[in-house]
Amino acid sequence: MTAGFERVDDYRWRIPRRGGMRVDGLIVASEAMIRDIARDKSPQQVENVAHLPGIVGHSLAMPDVHWGYGFPIGGVAAFDENDGVVSPGGVGYDINCGVRLLRTNLTREEITPRLPALSQALFDAIPCGVGSHAKATLTSRDLDDVLRDGARWAVRRGFGTNADLDVIEEGGRLGGADPGAVSDRAKKRGAPQLGSLGSGNHFCEVGAVQEVYDEAAAAAMGLSEGAVTLLIHSGSRGLGHQICDDALRVMMKASSKYSIALPDRQLCAAPLSSPEADAYFRQMACAVNFAFANRQVMTHYAREAFVEFFGRSLPQLGLQLVYDVCHNIAKYEEHEIDGKLRRVCVHRKGATRAFGPGHPHTPERYRDVGQPVLVPGDMGRYSFVLAGTQRAMSETFGSSCHGAGRKMSRTEAKRRAGDEPILQQLQGQGIWVRATSRRTVAEEMPYAYKDVAEVVEVVVAAGLARKVAKLVPLAVVKG
Amino acid sequence: MSAGHRWDDHTADLALTVWGDDETQMLLEAAQAVLAEAFGPLEETEALARSPLRVDVSALDPADRLVRWINEVLYHAMVEGRRAVSASLRLADPGALEGELQTVPIPEGTVVHEIKAASYHEVSVTADPARVQGHVVLDV
Numbered sequence: 001m002t003a004g005f006e007r008v009d010d011y012r013w014r015i016p017r018r019g020g021m022r023v024d025g026l027i028v029a030s031e032a033m034i035r036d037i038a039r040d041k042s043p044q045q046v047e048n049v050a051h052l053p054g055i056v057g058h059s060l061a062m063p064d065v066h067w068g069y070g071f072p073i074g075g076v077a078a079f080d081e082n083d084g085v086v087s088p089g090g091v092g093y094d095i096n097c098g099v100r101l102l103r104t105n106l107t108r109e110e111i112t113p114r115l116p117a118l119s120q121a122l123f124d125a126i127p128c129g130v131g132s133h134a135k136a137t138l139t140s141r142d143l144d145d146v147l148r149d150g151a152r153w154a155v156r157r158g159f160g161t162n163a164d165l166d167v168i169e170e171g172g173r174l175g176g177a178d179p180g181a182v183s184d185r186a187k188k189r190g191a192p193q194l195g196s197l198g199s200g201n202h203f204c205e206v207g208a209v210q211e212v213y214d215e216a217a218a219a220a221m222g223l224s225e226g227a228v229t230l231l232i233h234s235g236s237r238g239l240g241h242q243i244c245d246d247a248l249r250v251m252m253k254a255s256s257k258y259s260i261a262l263p264d265r266q267l268c269a270a271p272l273s274s275p276e277a278d279a280y281f282r283q284m285a286c287a288v289n290f291a292f293a294n295r296q297v298m299t300h301y302a303r304e305a306f307v308e309f310f311g312r313s314l315p316q317l318g319l320q321l322v323y324d325v326c327h328n329i330a331k332y333e334e335h336e337i338d339g340k341l342r343r344v345c346v347h348r349k350g351a352t353r354a355f356g357p358g359h360p361h362t363p364e365r366y367r368d369v370g371q372p373v374l375v376p377g378d379m380g381r382y383s384f385v386l387a388g389t390q391r392a393m394s395e396t397f398g399s400s401c402h403g404a405g406r407k408m409s410r411t412e413a414k415r416r417a418g419d420e421p422i423l424q425q426l427q428g429q430g431i432w433v434r435a436t437s438r439r440t441v442a443e444e445m446p447y448a449y450k451d452v453a454e455v456v457e458v459v460v461a462a463g464l465a466r467k468v469a470k471l472v473p474l475a476v477v478k479g
Numbered sequence: 480m481s482a483g484h485r486w487d488d489h490t491a492d493l494a495l496t497v498w499g500d501d502e503t504q505m506l507l508e509a510a511q512a513v514l515a516e517a518f519g520p521l522e523e524t525e526a527l528a529r530s531p532l533r534v535d536v537s538a539l540d541p542a543d544r545l546v547r548w549i550n551e552v553l554y555h556a557m558v559e560g561r562r563a564v565s566a567s568l569r570l571a572d573p574g575a576l577e578g579e580l581q582t583v584p585i586p587e588g589t590v591v592h593e594i595k596a597a598s599y600h601e602v603s604v605t606a607d608p609a610r611v612q613g614h615v616v617l618d619v
Contacts, residue, residue, distance in 0.1 A: 042490075067490040068490075069492060069599075070598070093618045130592065238558070266599040410491075
């Protein structure tokens with residue numbers, strides 16, 4: 001037993017219920033990983049989440065877990081609809097930070113000689129960087145429509161097609177959004193930012209399928225070896241940050257009002273039946289929809305850039321959306337718990353929905369193979385496409401990992417990067433990176449992250465997802 | 480004793496420990512530390528027109544006040560483009576803060592590090608006879 005953990009099997013580690021914990025904690029990790037995980041405060045955060053009222057099953061952590069604020073990043077928890085709570089700290093500031101994958105008819109061979117120019121074309125096409133602004137500021141009325149309708153608004157305005165909506169989690173629009181519940185400050189932050197990447201770990205990446213593990217699932221997703229792909233990772237920008245901050249102010253008082261004991265104040269929460277929770281859901285859904293629309297608009301910019309760059313039409317390019325998943329969200333879902341179907345509020349903080357084959361919320365085209373699970377790695381190695389499994393449905397509320405997970409603080413990454421010519425090193429590997437800031441590149445250097453292949457091997461071995469394909473980066477745009 | 484701060488390691492975010500002779504000084508130091516991280520060191524501002532900005536923060540206690548204060552200062556800087564260079568603050572129990580900031584305009588495109596918000600994770604404000612110290616984790 002590693003200190004504080006009980007080994008359940010080769011890939012599961014239990015934190016036994018103690019003190020005010022209402023359920024056990026459960027971390028999905030290999031033995032090598034759990035030693036690293038034990039070095040930061042994420043296990044304590046798994047424990048803290050287990051204190052919240054109405055939590056069911058386990059307080060869960062995926063193998064990419066690392067120290068965050070409130071919930072660990074990589075944390076999943078579900079709360080009973082009758083006596084559970086919702087916690088904005090279980091969603092985070094970047095509400096519906098998420099990732100989408102597009103496939104193309106292009107091949108790696110044909111784009112390789114043109115990567116420097118392609119990376120520049122994408123960099124020019126997609127507004128990015130700290131405090132980046134969109135190509136146009138939304139009017140108040142348009143912003144309200146975005147908050148209500150998400151990616152559906154974008155498609156109505158010509159930023160994509162209905163086919164895109166079929167393969168976005170929640171169809172690109174989370175119900176219950178109420179723009180009237182969103183503060184003026186949040187709207188002021190969001191209005192100039194729709195269709196912008198932001199900074200930090202957000203990126204737009206041209207890649208290629210290096211290996212296919214599951215032919216049937218890959219075929220369903222339109223992926224084949226050598227095919228060029230596009231990943232876009234971003235969220236709800238300043239609007240989401242402000243909605244979270246506004247909600248925390250309310251929830252801090254609500255926790256006291258409803259006598260919710262908090263091991264960490266960032267976990268402040270309100271009963272799901274309370275007016276405070278209702279208000280948060282109406283606001284949070286707006287941020288979720290803003291993020292869906294944000295990724296949809298950026299997809300449109302990327303498509304325009306590809307059409308112009310390659311001189312081919314969209315049908316010729318085959319630049320189709322494979323899937324779009326949320327990483328930071330809380331929503332009601334039905335799950336079988338102890339043999340009974342129950343409606344629970346699932347919080348995923350740095351975790352991905354991973355519904356198995358046959359689930360009615362899995363798009364029809366993936367119904368036989370399971371929902372695509374997109375797991376980006378760092379910009380120097382690889383990313384993976386997985387598919388959800390039935391076991392994830394029964395063990396993790398249909399959830400899996402969301403990425404590699406940081407293993408090095410940003411400060412440490414910058415220190416180690418020093419004067420290293422990171423961009424030149426990546427170019428030496430055939431990866432062209434365009435970024436607004438050297439600082440971002442240093443913070444995001446590949447070795448600041450765990451090896452995503454190890455993370456993926458664990459979720460696959462634990463039965464929470466199946467490997468479909470491995471992607472390698474070729475051209476990366478960073479904020 | 481005087482005000483100061485240090486940045487502590489945090490895997491995904493930034494952790495700030497900040498201190499001053501009293502809480503007001505600690506809060507002012509926190510604001511300057513966060514703004515310097517987000518926008519770089521304060522250059523010569525004498526030539527810039529200063530404009531006053533009233534702030535009114537309602538918080539439950541000093542730790543809550545530290546978070547709310549940083550987020551208030553960040554909002555005005557990130558969204559309004561107004562960087563606080565000095566402030567006159569009045570604190571009241573248990574967590575209220577009101578006062579006036581003197582701000583200078585932030586030139587477009589000078590953000591060097593996007594800070595989303597100050598969080599409540601491990602937030603604390605402690606006082607001993609020598610100084611008041613705060614600790615806060617910033618989401619970046």
